[in-house]
Amino acid sequence: xxxxxxxxxxxxxxxxxxxxxxxxxxxxxxxxxxxxxxxxxxxxxxxxxxxxxxxxxxxxxxxxxxxxxxxxxxxxxxxxxxxxxxxxxxxxxxxxxxxxxxxxxxxxxxxxxxxxxxxxxxxxxxxxxxxxxxxxxxxxxxxxxxxxxxx
Amino acid sequence: xxxxxxxxxxxxxxxxxxxxxxxxxxxxxxxxxxxxxxxxxxxxxxxxxxxxxxxxxxxxxxxxxxxxxxxxxxxxxxxxxxxxxxxxxxxxxxxxxxxxxxxxxxxxxxxxxxxxxxxxxxxxxxxxxxxxxxxxxxxxxxxxxxxxxxxxxxxxxxxxxxxxxxxxxxxxxxxxxxxxxxxxxxxxxxxxxxxxxxxxxxxxxxxxxxxxxxxxxxxxxxxxxxxxxxxxxxxxxxxxxxxxxxxxxxxxxxxxxxxxxxxxxxxxxxxxxxxxxxxxxxxxxxxxxxxxxxxxxxxxxxxxxxxxxxxxxxxxxxxxxxxxxxxxxxxxxxxxxxxxxxxxxxxxxxxxxxxxxxxxxxxxxxxxxxxxxxxxxxxxxxxxxxxxxxxxxxxxxxxxxxxxxxxxxxxxxxxxxxxxxxxxxxxxxxxxxxxxxxxxxxxxxxxxxxxxxxxxxxxxxxxxxxxxxxxxxxxxxxxxxxxxxxxxxxxxx
Numbered sequence: 001x002x003x004x005x006x007x008x009x010x011x012x013x014x015x016x017x018x019x020x021x022x023x024x025x026x027x028x029x030x031x032x033x034x035x036x037x038x039x040x041x042x043x044x045x046x047x048x049x050x051x052x053x054x055x056x057x058x059x060x061x062x063x064x065x066x067x068x069x070x071x072x073x074x075x076x077x078x079x080x081x082x083x084x085x086x087x088x089x090x091x092x093x094x095x096x097x098x099x100x101x102x103x104x105x106x107x108x109x110x111x112x113x114x115x116x117x118x119x120x121x122x123x124x125x126x127x128x129x130x131x132x133x134x135x136x137x138x139x140x141x142x143x144x145x146x147x148x149x150x151x
Numbered sequence: 152x153x154x155x156x157x158x159x160x161x162x163x164x165x166x167x168x169x170x171x172x173x174x175x176x177x178x179x180x181x182x183x184x185x186x187x188x189x190x191x192x193x194x195x196x197x198x199x200x201x202x203x204x205x206x207x208x209x210x211x212x213x214x215x216x217x218x219x220x221x222x223x224x225x226x227x228x229x230x231x232x233x234x235x236x237x238x239x240x241x242x243x244x245x246x247x248x249x250x251x252x253x254x255x256x257x258x259x260x261x262x263x264x265x266x267x268x269x270x271x272x273x274x275x276x277x278x279x280x281x282x283x284x285x286x287x288x289x290x291x292x293x294x295x296x297x298x299x300x301x302x303x304x305x306x307x308x309x310x311x312x313x314x315x316x317x318x319x320x321x322x323x324x325x326x327x328x329x330x331x332x333x334x335x336x337x338x339x340x341x342x343x344x345x346x347x348x349x350x351x352x353x354x355x356x357x358x359x360x361x362x363x364x365x366x367x368x369x370x371x372x373x374x375x376x377x378x379x380x381x382x383x384x385x386x387x388x389x390x391x392x393x394x395x396x397x398x399x400x401x402x403x404x405x406x407x408x409x410x411x412x413x414x415x416x417x418x419x420x421x422x423x424x425x426x427x428x429x430x431x432x433x434x435x436x437x438x439x440x441x442x443x444x445x446x447x448x449x450x451x452x453x454x455x456x457x458x459x460x461x462x463x464x465x466x467x468x469x470x471x472x473x474x475x476x477x478x479x480x481x482x483x484x485x486x487x488x489x490x491x492x493x494x495x496x497x498x499x500x501x502x503x504x505x506x507x508x509x510x511x512x513x514x515x516x517x518x519x520x521x522x523x524x525x526x527x528x529x530x531x532x533x534x535x536x537x538x539x540x541x542x543x544x545x546x547x548x549x550x551x552x553x554x555x556x557x558x559x560x561x562x563x564x565x566x567x568x569x570x571x572x573x574x575x576x577x578x579x580x581x582x583x584x585x586x587x588x589x590x591x592x593x594x595x596x597x598x599x600x601x602x603x604x605x606x607x608x609x610x611x612x613x614x615x616x617x618x619x620x621x622x623x624x625x626x627x628x629x630x631x632x633x634x635x636x637x638x639x640x641x642x643x644x
Contacts, residue, residue: 006578010320017327017342020342021341024339024340024341025339025340027334027336027337027339031336031337032336032337033604034603034604034606034607034608035336035600035601035603035604035608036599036600036603038334038336038337038339038341039341041330041596041599042327042330042341042342045323045326045327045330046323046327048323049320049323049324049327052316052319052320052323053320055316056316056317056320059314059316065578065579066579068577068578069373071372071373071577072373074372074373074375075369075372075373075573078368078369078372079369079570079573082365082566082569082570085549085566086563086566089559089562090559094549094553094559094562098545098546098549098550101542101545102542102543102545102546103542105538105541105542105545106538106539106542109372109375109537109538109541109542110375110538111536111538111539116539117539120539120542120543121542124542124543124546125546125550128546128547128550129550131200132550132554135203136199136200136202136203136554137203138202138553138554138557139557140553141553141557141559
């Protein structure tokens with residue numbers, strides 16, 4: 001029953017939120033007064049979501065959603081680059097991470113001229129960095145390059 | 152009134168602001184012609200760059216991006232059959248066939264003139280309607296705001312992308328996102344997962360950058376190998392007298408339709424252009440020409456989508472309820488720059504409000520000049536290779552997400568919401584409802600809680616307030632009107 005996958009995911013998410021909401025602290029009645037406990041509103045939302053998920057399942061049963069084409073290397077490779085971006089930023093430098101991700105993304109998406117990809121990956125973060133640093137006065141997180149620059 | 156006109160006119164006397172509007176109009180047109188980079192993504196990416204600007208300048212920049220990118224989507228819609236923005240999708244129906252017949256210049260001329268008329272008309276309506284609505288909104292208390300926010304959310308049921316149920320699921324998810332952080336009355340932490348940077352809730356900007364820019368990047372990654380056929384353009388031609396005779400009624404009608412649709416919460420230029428196009432066809436004497444290059448089709452869609460821009464600013468500025476995806480970003484811009492959206496904006500900072508309206512008017516005139524004289528150049532920009540364009544967007548998006556609070560957490564939030572937005576879109580869910588839900592979430596909860604306090608916990612007393620009851624009635628109509636109407640129509644047929 002593939003039409004139940006998406007409504008199932010939404011149901012699972014809603015139930016998880018309801019469970020998490022039930023773990024929230026209760027506020028003393030004199031603070032809450034006539035209004036609601038902090039857990040009530042999210043639970044109410046997720047109950048609505050459960051009803052909507054059921055409606056979606058009924059809709060999909062009547063008219064199954066279009067079959068989704070499998071995403072290729074371009075897409076999942078880009079998602080992988082998002083993931084790699086995290087350790088590169090934390091352990092190296094945010095600007096280096098952006099340059100590396102940009103360079104690999106250019107090649108992954110089909111750019112064959114390595115020098116063009118390299119130039120785009122170097123010039124763009126550098127230009128944005130100087131704009132933010134000099135004009136907007138925003139300090140970037142410390143890393144290899146920024147430590148050297150801010151000294 | 153005279154003060155309002157003076158404030159609007161003062162825009163021209165501020166050379167820096169005029170320069171900013173000029174540069175942003177060029178940028179907006181570039182953003183509009185680049186497929187995938189619409190007004191919403193453009194505004195979300197540019198918002199961090201406005202941080203150090205004065206509030207009026209910052210909002211003028213965002214509003215200019217909105218109007219110019221909305222127009223510019225038509226350039227690629229006509230020349231390469233690819234709408235630069237979703238709002239220009241209806242323009243392809245007749246714009247591209249007319250261009251294929253060798254009349255690309257005429258098609259663009261009609262689009263430019265109709266867009267300008269639509270845009271200028273909607274700014275005039277904005278100037279008249281916004282203060283009037285603000286006077287009514289002074290009387291609003293928590294029950295009215297609660298009902299109004301629910302009405303805004305109910306309108307998600309009818310926005311064009313996605314479907315009713317999917318849009319409502321997106322909206323509910325967005326409202327839930329707004330509950331992350333400390334609960335405003337009691338201070339109890341909700342869904343923070345031990346991260347105290349989330350104490351004040353999710354920042355709107357990184358979520359928007361993720362939902363609109365990062366998710367679009369992943370969507371575009373599927374299109375890298377697409378080949379586009381561009382139609383050559385010699386020069387843009389202004390419509391002839393015969394053309395004007397044929398389209399003027401359509402333009403007038405679409406101005407009204409676009410502005411009205413824009414004023415409705417959460418509805419935007421896309422649905423306005425679709426209705427504008429459909430109505431142009433319905434009223435036309437030459438129905439058989441539609442789809443083959445009817446100039447009324449281009450005029451109907453283009454006047455409506457630009458008329459929606461001014462209309463959408465009305466609920467955004469007066470009530471704090473976004474009229475469209477892009478105005479959701481502008482609303483965040485207003486908040487970031489300390490201009491609290493709502494009726495009091497029209498008493499406390501009325502000069503700034505009219506300067507913003509003046510900037511929008513000027514932007515409409517500037518994109519007309521650019522559309523007429525530089526469309527050929529802008530059309531070339533649309534052919535920039537995706538494999539170079541989108542990595543640049545990635546850099547802008549990550550640094551933009553970081554810049555607002557100098558927080559790396561915001562960068563991770565943008566990336567996570569990029570993937571969430573992509574997966575949602577992959578399965579037919581639109582991302583705009585999530586953004587609208589996130590903005591309206593706090594408004595719904597806080598005003599509901601305050602209403603309960605007002606009525607000693609008796610929630611049904613909300614229904615005894617005439618305006619609140621009216622908005623709730625509209626909300627019910629918004630939710631169930633379309634399905635009930637189609638059921639009745641089916642029964643009849």
